[in-house]
Amino acid sequence: MRMLTGLAALALLSGCAMMGKADAPVTMRLAPAFAGDGAPVLAGSVTVSPVRAGGALAVQRYAYVDPARPAEINQAASLFWEEPPPRLIERALVSGLRGRYAVVTGPEAPVAADMRVIAILTHFEEVSAPGVAQARVGFEASVVAGGKVVRTGSYCANAPIAGSTATDRARGFEAAVEGAVGAFVQALAKGATSAPSC
Amino acid sequence: MGPDPKAQIKWGIGACVLTLLVVGILAFVPDPFFRTRAIATTLDNVAGIDPGTPVSFRGIELGKVRSVDLDPATRNFRVRLDVRRDWQPTGCTYVLAGAANPFTAPSIEIVALEKADAATTASCRNQMALRDCAVVPLLDRDADAFPACRRAPDLIASTTMAVNEAANVARSANQMAQRLQVILGGEGGGGASMAQVADNATQTLAALNSLSSRLDSSFSPGRGDIALTLGNVKRMTGRMAEVDVRSVNGILQNANGIVGDNRVGVGVLVDQTARSAAQANQMLEGASASLVEATANLSQMTANLNTLTERLAADPTYAVRGQKYADPPGLERGK
Structure with missing residues (x-):
């Protein structure tokens, strides 16, 4: 009996030792910048509708994909975005469009506009191959004007993640967001017919 | 021999007093029939x-x-x-x-x-x-x-009420859209001015959006009021057995559907009135945008509630234990 109790105590102790301490969460802020390319600001107003996303893309927990298993989305234990990715893309779309259009509003101001941008987030994840991790951001966008769809397309960008820290990852995603949103803004402003793809 | 006038007066007064008494009992005595x-x-x-x-x-x-x-x-x-x-x-x-x-x-x-x-x-x-x-x-x-x-505040019951409220607001918005259609169609607005209807519509939609945002915030796993503290989540897990979550879900989907119908209705109105007064057009465009947002919020809320319900059904300890996650390979953490 005494031996059994001793064994149970040992098992309990080893169990406790294995549990260890939980990692503190790291929250990452994304601040994509859209520098104007000197092109004239276009007249007209644009409003961005709430960006939709489903599943792992809709939450603040950082998502990553192993290229060997591209259909499986993993979620990080301790990395989080400051806002859910759909909100980040929403804000990036507003910032990006403000560089080319005179009046741009987001979903917080539900007002009438000449054009409305409706986007669905399709990718917002790290593709984490050893040594060559990349941030991938992609969305599908439709533009509605005068009650009719005037443009649809998929916009996507990859950007390298230069280091192994959370900040390096945030910088990589900033570049990818700038690439994807920048491509959309350029296509809308210039009236390009084909959308870039990853 | 005729009737005695004095007796008649006595009986009359008696009948009046009796009637007053009965009326008094019925009016002032609570539960006069002892039910x-x-x-x-x-x-x-x-x-x-x-x-x-x-x-x-x-x-x-x-x-x-x-x-x-x-x-x-x-x-x-x-x-x-x-x-x-x-x-x-x-x-x-x-x-x-x-x-x-x-x-x-x-x-x-x-x-x-x-x-x-x-x-x-x-x-x-x-x-x-x-x-x-x-x-x-x-x-x-x-x-x-x-x-x-x-x-203690019953979160599920509160949410049910809130969603019902959202559905009512959405119904009001629908009625307003129909009313607008009548006014814009020139079939007589019953004296209602466009400005007043626009004002009402704006307030209704603002209320709907505020409500749906609050609900979305409350139901987001790991973010909202419900999932924020372990105590609350545990209480909610306990209540799962008592409350029919599916019916709450049904109401959510119903509300979402109503908002969706509104959006389509307003979209049609926008199309039909493309050449009508600028004020009406502007208001309808605004209403359409608000409903798009409300739809997104309600849809997100439904998805969150579905996720939470499914996870709790599959693993009742999920709320307490959480899910196992792993960081991406090679993540370097600050000291």
């Missing part, structure tokens, strides 16, 4: 409960609150309830006072525990303690006085 009986309880905070508040028991309305009186000595309230005469208490009966919360009106419910729970005073008190019931000392000590507890 109910009074029970009493004591509350330290009535939270908006007043005479006329319905009293329910296991899903039916059993009676109403007759009176609420402040006891000057204890500063507690003596609350008298009129309940159906055929209702009988068990050995462990208490009153749950539903405190008002942002979405539900104050309510009173009678709870009667059965069998072993009601066998002894100790078992009864134990069961009440298990249900987080802090009893207020009774002002009355007779057999028809029952202890009262304050009910």
Whole structure:
């Protein structure tokens, strides 16, 4: 009996030792910048509708994909975005469009506009191959004007993640967001017919 | 020989007095036909409960609150309830006072525990303690006085009410859109001015958006009020057995559908009135944008609730244990 109790105590102790301490969460802020390319600001107003996303893309927990298993989305234990990715893309779309259009509003101001941008987030994840991790951001966008769809397309960008820290990852995603949103803004402003793809 | 005038006057006065008496009894005597009986309880905070508040028991309305009186000595309230005469208490009966919360009106419910729970005073008190019931000392000590507890805010019930409210707001928006169609179609607006209708529509949609945002925030796993603290999540897990989450989900989907219908309706209106007054067009475009946002919020909320429900159904300890996650390979953490 005494031996059994001793064994149970040992098992309990080893169990406790294995549990260890939980990692503190790291929250990452994304601040994509859209520098104007000197092109004239276009007249007209644009409003961005709430960006939709489903599943792992809709939450603040950082998502990553192993290229060997591209259909499986993993979620990080301790990395989080400051806002859910759909909100980040929403804000990036507003910032990006403000560089080319005179009046741009987001979903917080539900007002009438000449054009409305409706986007669905399709990718917002790290593709984490050893040594060559990349941030991938992609969305599908439709533009509605005068009650009719005037443009649809998929916009996507990859950007390298230069280091192994959370900040390096945030910088990589900033570049990818700038690439994807920048491509959309350029296509809308210039009236390009084909959308870039990853 | 004719009738005696004095006797006639006497009978007339008698009939009048009798009629007045009957009317007086019917008007001023509570329960003149003795269909109910009074029970009493004591509350330290009535939270908006007043005479006329319905009293329910296991899903039916059993009676109403007759009176609420402040006891000057204890500063507690003596609350008298009129309940159906055929209702009988068990050995462990208490009153749950539903405190008002942002979405539900104050309510009173009678709870009667059965069998072993009601066998002894100790078992009864134990069961009440298990249900987080802090009893207020009774002002009355007779057999028809029952202890009262304050009910903790019921998140699911509150949400159901809130979603119903959202559905009502969405219905109002739909009615406004139809009204606008009548006005814009030149079939007579019944005197309503465009500015007034636009103002009403803006307020309704603002209310809907605010409500749906709040609900979305409350139901986002790991972010909202419900999932934020372990205590709340545990309480919610416990309530899963008592509350039909599917019906809440149904209401959510219904509300979402109504908002979706509105959006389509407003979209059609925008199309039809493309050449009408600029003010109307602008207002309808704004309404359409608001409904797009409301749809997104409600849809997100439904998805979140679905996720939470499915995870809890698959693994009841999910709320307490959480899910196992792993960081991406090679993540370097700050010291």
